[in-house]
Structures are given as C-alpha cells and as structure tokens.
Amino acid sequence: MKHFGIFIWKEFLHIWRDKKTLLIIILLPIIEVLLFGFVLTSEINNVSLGIRDQDNSDWSGELIRKFANSPYFEVVRLHDAGEVQSVLQSNSVKAILEIKPDAERRILAGESGIIQLLLDASDPNMARTIEVYINNISGSYLNDTVNLINLQPLMYYNPNLKSVFKSVPGLMAVVLMLICAMMTSVSLAREKETGSMDVLLVSPLKTWQIVIGKMIPYIAISYVNIIMIIALSIFVFGVPVLGSMPLLFLFSGLYVICALSFGLFISTVVQTQQIAMMISLAGLMLPTTLLSGLIYPIRNMPRWLQMLSGIFPARWFVEVLSHLMLKDSPLKYYLEPLGYILLITLILLLAATKRFKLRYD
Amino acid sequence: MAAIIKADGLTKKFGDFTAVDAISFEVMEGEIFGFLGANGAGKTTAMKMLCGLLLPTSGKAEVAGFDVFRQSEKIKLNIGYMSQRFSLFSDLTVWENIEFYAGIYKMQRKEIKTRGAQLIKELELGNQRNRLIGALPLGIRQKLAFSIAIIHEPRLVFLDEPTGGVDPITRRRFWEMIYSATEKGITVFVTTHYMDEAEYCDRVSMMVDGAIKGLDTPARLKEQFGEKTMFDVFLHLARKAGK
Numbered sequence: 001m002k003h004f005g006i007f008i009w010k011e012f013l014h015i016w017r018d019k020k021t022l023l024i025i026i027l028l029p030i031i032e033v034l035l036f037g038f039v040l041t042s043e044i045n046n047v048s049l050g051i052r053d054q055d056n057s058d059w060s061g062e063l064i065r066k067f068a069n070s071p072y073f074e075v076v077r078l079h080d081a082g083e084v085q086s087v088l089q090s091n092s093v094k095a096i097l098e099i100k101p102d103a104e105r106r107i108l109a110g111e112s113g114i115i116q117l118l119l120d121a122s123d124p125n126m127a128r129t130i131e132v133y134i135n136n137i138s139g140s141y142l143n144d145t146v147n148l149i150n151l152q153p154l155m156y157y158n159p160n161l162k163s164v165f166k167s168v169p170g171l172m173a174v175v176l177m178l179i180c181a182m183m184t185s186v187s188l189a190r191e192k193e194t195g196s197m198d199v200l201l202v203s204p205l206k207t208w209q210i211v212i213g214k215m216i217p218y219i220a221i222s223y224v225n226i227i228m229i230i231a232l233s234i235f236v237f238g239v240p241v242l243g244s245m246p247l248l249f250l251f252s253g254l255y256v257i258c259a260l261s262f263g264l265f266i267s268t269v270v271q272t273q274q275i276a277m278m279i280s281l282a283g284l285m286l287p288t289t290l291l292s293g294l295i296y297p298i299r300n301m302p303r304w305l306q307m308l309s310g311i312f313p314a315r316w317f318v319e320v321l322s323h324l325m326l327k328d329s330p331l332k333y334y335l336e337p338l339g340y341i342l343l344i345t346l347i348l349l350l351a352a353t354k355r356f357k358l359r360y361d
Numbered sequence: 362m363a364a365i366i367k368a369d370g371l372t373k374k375f376g377d378f379t380a381v382d383a384i385s386f387e388v389m390e391g392e393i394f395g396f397l398g399a400n401g402a403g404k405t406t407a408m409k410m411l412c413g414l415l416l417p418t419s420g421k422a423e424v425a426g427f428d429v430f431r432q433s434e435k436i437k438l439n440i441g442y443m444s445q446r447f448s449l450f451s452d453l454t455v456w457e458n459i460e461f462y463a464g465i466y467k468m469q470r471k472e473i474k475t476r477g478a479q480l481i482k483e484l485e486l487g488n489q490r491n492r493l494i495g496a497l498p499l500g501i502r503q504k505l506a507f508s509i510a511i512i513h514e515p516r517l518v519f520l521d522e523p524t525g526g527v528d529p530i531t532r533r534r535f536w537e538m539i540y541s542a543t544e545k546g547i548t549v550f551v552t553t554h555y556m557d558e559a560e561y562c563d564r565v566s567m568m569v570d571g572a573i574k575g576l577d578t579p580a581r582l583k584e585q586f587g588e589k590t591m592f593d594v595f596l597h598l599a600r601k602a603g604k
Contacts, residue, residue, distance in 0.1 A: 006464030010453070017452040017493075195447030202412045202442040202519075203465045204434070 007205060007213040014187070015217055025183065029175045029225045030232065036167040037237045044072050044129055050093040052078040059104040066141050067097075072133050088120055095119045095130050097138075107142070157326045168233040169321035170294030173314035175229070176222055176252070177259045177288045182280035183218050184263030189276035192267070207356065215260045222256045223249070243324035247331075251324070251338060255317045258341050261348035262313075268355035288314045316340045365390045365517050365548050366411060370420035373406050380406040382571035383420060390516075393539060393549045395559050398568030399599050404552050405521065407568070411550075412442055412519055425516050438466070441518035441547075443510035445525035448502045451495030455486055458494055459509055466513035480508050500531035504538060511542055518542065520551040524558065536561050556592035565591070567598050574598050 015022055049067060053060050068075045076093055078084055087093045096118040100106070103114050117134060121127040132155075158165040188211075191197040200210055226249065233239040241248060262284060270276045290296065291309035298309055309315045316337035323334040366388035373381040381403045388394045398404045409415040411424050413433030422429040425439040449458045459480065463473040481490060484504060494502060503523060511518050520539075524532045536558065539549055551562070559565050560579050567575040567582070575582050575598060579591055588594045 003465045003467045006461060010461050013453055195444055198414060199442060199447055201414055204437045204467060205465050
C-alpha cells in the first residue's frame with residue numbers, strides 16, 4: 001500500500017503547488033457565505049411603515065408604540081388619504097397600516113375591516129415577509145388587549161425568518177459540488193491531456209487506486225470547507241446546529257463522494273481540462289445553484305423542473321442539512337433524501353467505471 | 362537468447378477498423394528493437410497492447426513470460442514506459458518525480474534514496490535536485506524521464522518516440538543512455554520517426570497499415586529491399602502501401 005500512499009502525496013503536491021487555485025477553493029466558501037448571509041437576505045430591518053391613525057385613542061396609540069419600538073420598523077405618521085397613495089408610490093414606505101375610527105369598540109363588536117394593511121408588492125417576497133412581521137406584532141397586541149380568538153403564527157425552527165438559515169445548507173451543497181466535481185474532473189482530464197494517464201496506467205498502480213487517490217485530497221479539502229462554513233454560520237450568523245454534529249459530518253462525506261463521482265464521470269467523457277471545466281460549470285453548477293432550492297423554492301417550480309432537480313444531489317443534501325441543522329429530526333424523516341444521494345452516487349460510479357474500462361481495456 | 366516478447370497473430374479492431382492486423386514477431390532479451398511505421402500504421406496500438414493498456418481483440422502475446430490477456434498486472438512490474446508526449450510532472454521537483462516513480466513501482470525507501478542519488482549524479486543534476494521540472498530544458502527532461510523509467514530496473518522498457526522535438530546532440534546522448542541500459546541487461550523496445558536512429562537498433566520492424574512488412578537487422582533490411590539507407594527502405598514500404 002506504500003505505493004498508493006505516494007500517489008496520494010503527489011496529488012497533494014499538485015494542489016499545493018497551484019497556489020491560486022488553492023486560494024480560490026479555500027476562500028470561495030467564505031466569500032459566498034458572507035455574501036449570502038449579509039447581502040442577499042430577505043429578512044427585514046428598519047422598514048419604513050406608514051401608519052394612518054383615525055382612531056386616535058389610547059388603544060391605537062399603544063399599538064403604534066409597539067411598532068415604533070420594534071427593530072424591524074420605522075414608523076412614519078400619515079394624516080390623510082391622499083398621502084397614503086403618494087408615499088407608497090414614491091417608495092418612501094413599504095407598507096401602510098390604517099386604523100379606522102373607533103377601532104377598539106368595533107373590534108369587540110366583531111366588525112371586520114377595522115385595521116387595514118397595504119403592502120408594496122412590487123417585490124413579492126419582501127411584501128410577504130413584512131406582512132408576517134406586522135401580523136406578528138399586531139396579532140399579539142390584539143390578543144393582549146381585546147382577547148379575540150386570533151390566529152397566532154409561531155415560526156418554528158427559524159423564528160426570525162432569517163434567510164441565512166436557508167442559504168447555509170444551500171451554499172454548502174453548491175460549494176462542495178463545485179470544488180469536488182470540477183477539481184477532480186479537471187485533475188483527471190489533465191493527466192489524460194498531458195499523457196501522464198498512460199504512464200500511470202502502465203505502472204503497477206491499479207485503476208481504482210488512481211481514482212481513489214485523486215479523490216482523497218479533495219475529500220480533505222471539502223472537510224476544511226465544511227468546517228469553515230459551519231463555523232461561520234454558527235459564530236457570525238447564529239445559525240444553530242441542533243442535530244448531531246457527527247451525523248452532519250458523516251452525511252456531508254456521503255455528499256462529497258457523490259460530487260466526486262460526478263467529477264469522475266465527467267472526466268471519463270472529456271479529453272481536455274477546458275471541456276471538463278465547461279461541463280462542470282455549465283452542466284453542473286448552474287442547475288445545482290438554480291435547482292437546489294437555494295435561490296428559488298423548489299415547490300414553486302413547474303412539475304418537470306421539480307423532477308429534473310431530483311437528478312442533482314444538491315436538492316437532497318439541502319433537505320438533509322436542514323433536518324440536521326435546524327430541526328434535529330430523527331433519521332427516519334430524512335432517510336429518503338439520503339437514499340437518493342446514495343443512489344445517484346452508485347449510478348455515477350457504475351457509469352464511470354464502465355466508461356473507464358471502455359477506454360482503457 | 363530467449364524471447365522477452367512473443368506476439369502471435371496479435372490483432373486489435375476498433376469496430377470495423379483493424380488497427381493491428383495479426384502481427385507476429387519476437388523480441389530477444391537484451392536487444393534494441395526498433396518499431397517503425399508511419400503515423401496511423403498501428404504502432405502505438407500494438408505497443409499499448411504489449412504494455413497492458415489495451416486488450417487485444419484476438420491473437421496471443423507474452424511479455425516477460427506473462428500473458429497479456431490474463432497477467433497484465435505481472436507484466437506491469439517488469440516493464441518501464443516512457444513517451445515523448447509526457448515527460449514527468451512539471452509542477453513537481455526533480456527529486457519528487459524520482460521519488461514518485463520509484464514509489465509507485467514499489468521500491469523501498471532506502472533503495473529509492475541510493476538509486477535516486479546515483480541517477481542525479483550520472484545526469485549531473487546535483488544542483489537542480491529541488492528545481493521544478495517545468496523550469497528545466499526539454500533535453501534534460503527527456504534524459505531524466507528515461508532514467509526514471511528504468512529506475513526500478515525493469516527487464517524491458519518501452520520508449521514511445523522518446524526523442525521527439527529534441528536537438529541532435531541531445532538525441533545522440535540519449536542513445537548513449539539507451540546503450541548503457543542494454544549493458545545492464547535491459548531490453549529496449551523503441552518507436553521513432555528518425556531513420557538515423559533506426560540504424561542504431563539491433564533489429565527493426567516496419568509496420569504498414571497494421572501489418573509488419575519487414576523485420577530484420579538494418580543491414581539486411583537494406584539488402585532485402587535494395588535500398589541504401591533505412592530512410593529509403595521506409596519510403597519503399599510506405600509508398601507501396603499508399604498505392
């Protein structure tokens with residue numbers, strides 16, 4: 001086995017000597033997590049909320065104070081109906097709350113349409129999030145003061161609806177796919193392109209040793225990335241890991257192997273590094289990003305796209321991760337996505353060995 | 362002298378195309394065997410079958426006493442391989458390349474140290490030991506690649522156009538290295554496009570359209586085809602095939 005060890009050592013040297021690529025694969029996950037965590041968020045902060053109070057009672061005054069004291073809103077007082085239209089149009093507020101005259105009494109009498117919420121829905125996701133926040137604040141106030149039977153939403157697993165809770169699992173899926181699939185396919189294609197693959201195949205190294213030897217350094221790098229992403233999301237964004245950490249690392253390992261098998265398969269179809277890179281970027285990265293649920297919810301996709309997303313393991317891995325990180329669900333709830341990842345891995349490995357043999361036997 | 366390579370009706374087909382058409386020949390232990398032919402004549406395919414890189418379609422072949430169909434793993438331990446297309450890993454140093462190849466041929470650490478040091482001394486690369494291969498001139502790289510290809514002292518070494526793109530002086534020195542390898546008892550199987558190099562071989566085979574059209578010492582081949590040089594012999598055979 002010593003000669004296998006030296007082969008793995010050579011792979012580490014290749015990666016170590018290529019400092020630029022190494023820097024990219026180490027820094028990329030950090031940058032992506034920070035970017036998605038800080039910039040591409042859908043939670044709200046200091047949203048300007050217009051309030052037109054026609055009641056002017058102690059009751060409505062207290063409600064307005066609730067909004068003013070919340071970190072999510074900045075209250076702008078509005079006075080007449082004309083203003084209501086113009087501030088929405090001019091973008092100076094994102095939402096307007098109208099409290100009709102004699103509100104408290106009329107609510108107790110069971111009348112409806114006493115408090116009205118107008119939302120700027122030109123950004124639908126934003127509008128929906130604001131609605132939830134406003135309902136939360138006003139709902140709890142109504143309950144406290146008038147004791148209505150009221151729907152009280154409780155946001156489980158992510159009470160503040162922080163989008164970073166969703167983007168961390170998604171990013172992990174995308175980043176690992178990128179690094180594992182692209183790097184192995186390019187690295188194997190390079191051996192083919194330069195002709196060193198023949199030299200390796202003539203040597204006493206077995207084919208599986210060449211393939212596994214290529215994978216091991218990237219598995220190591222992937223774990224460095226996993227640890228960095230998890231650490232960043234815990235310490236910078238407060239994303240919890242409620243489930244078992246060992247299981248998280250174990251199943252991430254399975255996903256990494258799945259991604260590596262993608263890389264291996266790609267390398268058996270191409271002859272040059274450039275084409276390997278093109279296929280992994282366009283044919284794998286794009287669908288992984290778009291169909292993993294990281295950016296667009298899978299449930300909103302047309303049926304055929306939903307089926308297509310099932311081919312890419314990222315979707316299943318995101319599911320496994322959110323069970324493990326946010327919900328601490330028992331294994332049986334995410335056995336199915338795990339099974340899919342395993343199935344995809346086996347199919348890819350089988351196809352890759354078959355193609356590898358075709359070429360070299 | 363015993364034969365180290367025995368091929369009998371060795372054939373390789375890719376679909377309808379017959380790349381190697383039932384070739385039969387023997388390579389004797391300790392000789393320099395030149396394997397010549399135009400591009401696309403089937404040299405590389407034949408060589409790949411002998412090295413265990415390609416499975417033959419039919420026929421029989423033995424390399425170093427092992428069957429190419431069933432014992433390719435044993436063949437691998439007894440041969441060395443070097444091709445012009447690839448000479449060493451350019452992002453690894455001289456010493457790392459030596460260590461790598463010696464390592465994958467299962468040499469012991471101690472052995473690698475002494476043999477590697479000796480190799481570096483012979484090639485006068487003492488102060489280049491820790492330089493990256495990519496920084497060395499092609500000629501030195503090729504000589505180093507050859508020395509590394511036989512570092513594990515194989516019984517037989519395959520050289521696939523080893524001197525391609527190298528200047529005449531380096532080519533000459535390269536052939537001196539080949540001769541000293543045969544003195545150590547290593548059989549050399551070499552493909553080349555340089556006809557002056559064909560003259561250096563003990564025996565030469567000429568491959569045309571997947572078949573061997575001539576096989577003998579350079580002197581007798583010239584006599585057989587009534588030509589003055591190996592270059593003319595080559596043209597004689599290759600032209601005939603073109604018609």
